Amino acid sequence: MDHVIPMEEFHLGKVERKEAGESSRDNDQPVIVAGETHKLMTSTIQGSTSSKEEKFKKLKEAQAKVQLGTTPEIQEMGEPTIEGSSSSKEEKFKKLKEAQAKVQLGTTPEIQEMGEPTIEGSSSSKEEKFKKLKEAQVKVQLGTTLEIQEVLMLRDHKHYQKYCEPRVVSLGPIHHGKPKYQLTEVYKLMLADKFIGKTGRTDEELYGIIKDKIKGLRECYDEKVTQKYSDEDLAWMLFVDGCATLQFIDLVAHHENVEDFKIKNDQVAFVQQDLFLLENQLPYKLLDYLMKNIKEEENRKMEKNLWKSIQIFIDMHSMLADGTEFQNPQNAVHLLDLLWKRLLGLDGVKDESAQKKETGEKPRSPTVKRSKARTRRMINTPPNKNEENDERDLEWHSFRNVQELREVGIHLKHSKSRSLRDIEFTKKCNFYPGILWMPKIVVDDSTGPMFFNLIAYEMCPDFENDFGITSYIYFLDSLIDEQKDVIDLRNAGILHNLLGSDQEVADVFNEIGTDLVPNLDIYRDVRVQIQKYYKMQKKMKISPVIHTHFSSPWTVIAFVAAFFALGLTVVQTVYSILAYYKG
Structure with a gap:
């Protein structure tokens, strides 16, 4: 049933829900807020599902916004769906269709408050605990695939929030759904729809490709950051984020006009920073799937163009000279991994650890140079005491x-x-x-x-x-x-x-x-x-004398001039003395 609440009481927090006769929060029960000049706002209860049609409708709305030039505005939004709750395919695509209808009707997306997250640390059965213990042992023995995960070792750093949290856009599951990033969800739909239009495939076809690969894509992330998402929810999130990322990179790399998407220059700069945050990474294989699944034969060159755009984008942030060779690296993990390899000159080098895993061999540690004293210690050879002390003095x-x-x-x-x-x-x-x-x-x-x-x-x-x-x-x-x-x-x-x-x-x-x-x-x-x-x-x-008295070229010139004048004075004096005795 519906409850009508006066706006004054709603804002003052005086309305309390009564347990008797009232359904739980998990039920699809709307709460209507009344006011003479206020809009009625229906807040969808967390856990509700959205249809496939609604999701694709939102995608079409984003396209209409680009065409009509509508700028998204920040407004209040209803409560979003709890992260990880399953939603039907039909309702998700229905949301995309609704976005197009909103643009045509002049409405704009609103930012909603987040629902309460799932409490971590919930009790697990005895069997599950021992299963995790065995899984950890297997991971150590077989070696694990590098996963996208939260920042761990630097989490207590006083500048963690300043350097690690996205400023304007969230990509992937770690920061997904936070209220501060809700506005950019609309821009992502606009960019995603533009990219889909260039592939020659329908949005449902391209989404289906990602959905079929979702098991492997899920394994690219640390388990704890994806466990609250169903396969369908995670597939949709990665599908939209991946398409939007490739379209954004292509625009920036070729200096195309992003104003068509109503994105300002300062937002472009912040988004570029967000693309290289560890907690904001998308699997490179996701981008690879999207680039390779282009339907129309005349658009096959688009894959090469997209890789070239990624190359240009990485070079823009790697401070490298123009014209340096950039190979398509094998076993790339994500964009941050590409940047890391580029800065250290490792792009195009096949990952040795991946080769070892294929043959079942244990990866070797990186080869490094060692001092003579350190090598002696490793092979238990009695060291020369003076040599070892000299080595330590020089290393410190x-x-x-x-x-x-x-x-x-x-x-x-x-x-x-x-x-x-x-x-x-x-x-x-x-x-x-x-x-x-x-x-x-x-x-x-x-x-x-x-x-x-x-x-x-x-x-x-x-x-x-x-x-x-x-x-x-x-x-x-x-x-x-x-x-x-x-x-x-x-x-x-x-x-x-x-x-x-x-x-x-x-x-x-x-x-x-x-x-x-x-x-x-x-x-x-x-x-x-x-x-x-x-x-x-x-x-x-x-x-120290040279540094103090000859640090400037003018002091050097002055010294040379003074020395030359002194020399002339000495010569003149000598000639005067000689002339005196001869006379």
Whole structure:
């Protein structure tokens, strides 16, 4: 039955539901709020199902919005369906059809409040607990497929929310359904419908392809983030998100006009950041399924064009030089994985762990260089005590920042390579000065979130890697303590500051460089060479004098001029003395 509630009491929270004669929250019971000038609003009770027709109707409405130029507005929405509750295929597609009707009638989508989430930690049977224990053992023995999961190791970091949570759009199941992302659901439908129209297939055909692959796609995620979704709900979510993502990337990569979708430039920038968040990733195989299932023969080239768009999009965020070769990497996990491989120069390299799994062999740990003393310890050979102490002294660097490197005559220069692994130290004339070569990077608003999520990705328990990004940020953070360090790196062409002040850049790297555990074998040779040079110059006491008195070319010119004038004075004096005695 329906209950009519005065608007004043509704807003003051004075209305309480009575247990007697009132159905539970799980029943499809609408609550009607009355008011003279207010619209009647029906709030669908959580757990209700939506038909297949309604979902596709919403998709068509999104298309109509693009054509008619209607801009979505933020309004109040009714309560959404509880995440994970099953909804019929017919009602889901019906929602898509309703979207088209709303556009034609001039109505706009509304943001609703979220229902109460399912309480975690519900009791499970004894058998289920032991089953999980056995499954964990099997995973260790067989090796697990890298899964998309929540950030774990950095979850207590004070900047976790700032760097890990999406700003405007949620993709995939982890943040799906949160109220702050409801408005962008409409834009995703618009973009998805545009993509479907280019494939030559109907929306139901393309959805059916994803539905048939849902078991494998579910396995791409950590079980706990998808367990509340039925196969149909998860398939629909991935279908819409995947189509929208490919269409958005294609638009941005080719600088097409996103204003046709009523998307502003600031929103475009935020969406690009959100596409590289670990908790916002879509399986690459999902994108691959959508790209390969193009029906019309004349549109077959679209697959190559879409991959080219992904390549351009990754390069836009990887700070690499134009024209560098980008191969279609095998065993790509998601977009963040593609970016990680690109930054470290690993794109196009077949994943060794995947090869080992195919043959049943155990994957090897990354190959690293070791010092002589460390190798002796590994094979139980008695070490030379002096040599081992020297090794330890060199591995523990005593320099703290760029300023101290400059004091001992180490210059900074940018290298031609853009791979973050390519950091070198050389000495001019094998003596002085020392030169530290580093790749160029661009620092802007996306730098912090990008590197933070790449570090979180390397920390995933099921991701076997050598912590390349973590080690790079650790090394760079060891050079940056204050604003002066950033200025020197910027003047050397290593940092291109698009963020703001130099102090802000220093703060970013100090924030994301906190609590990192790097692979010390990466850049070990560079650190050891710098430390040797540092200790040698400290003993000689020459470099500090040069740094203090000859840091500017004008001081050098002034010194040369003064020395030349002094020389002329001496020569003139000598000639005067000689002329006196001869006379």
